[in-house]
Amino acid sequence: MKLYYAPGVCSLAVHIALNELDATYDLEKVDLASKETETGQNFTMVNPLGYVPALEIDGSDILLEAPVILQYLADTHPDAKLAPPAGTRDRLRLQESLNFTASELHKSFGPFFAAVKPEGALEEQAMKKLKSRFDRLNGMLSDGRAYVMGDDFSVADAYTFVVANWAGVIDLDLSPWPYVQAYVARVGARPKVQAAMKREGLIN
Missing domain, CATH: 3.40.30.10 (Glutaredoxin)
Structure with a gap:
């Protein structure tokens, strides 16, 4: 490969x-x-x-x-065991997580990586949307789970970590989302x- x-x-x-x-x-x-x-x-x-x-x-x-x-x-x-078996309900949950990261969290970073950055009201609107996606992720992780799917690392974590970690690229402080902040640190510390x-x- x-x-x-x-x-x-x-x-x-x-x-x-x-x-x-x-x-x-x-x-x-x-x-x-x-x-x-x-x-x-x-x-x-x-x-x-x-x-x-x-x-x-x-x-x-x-x-x-x-x-x-x-x-x-x-x-x-x-x-x-980086993904539940195809056809199971847990696999649907993994796909749900992957799609949320792709279509909501990832996409919400788009304006901040564009050649022409948003300014004024457009910047505020874009940041509000991005923060709402972090609200969602923080809420999901607030039940104490170590990873997106529970106690075990999955391919969903590889993607969620990478996108959430872009907060540092745009100087967005993750401290308002303590569960996300801890999650990013936890995944980022994995040797692989x-x-x-x-x-x-x-x-x-």
């Missing part, structure tokens, strides 16, 4: 999952501005939309979209998470 990635973006979730699985894989860094990989490949030949993650499997087949890739990895490595972040140059 080969993961096409850019440091710190949602491809980090896949990188973390690969580490947690002790999978054998290659990495290829992508410059998202030029759409060129570190080996000089035109990345739009891999993903015409030009964004990561992209996971090459079987030497040619390409999987796109973090939630899909994460579930594929979990399903092809069932002994690691640390290894992925070090490999991407995000921490020393």
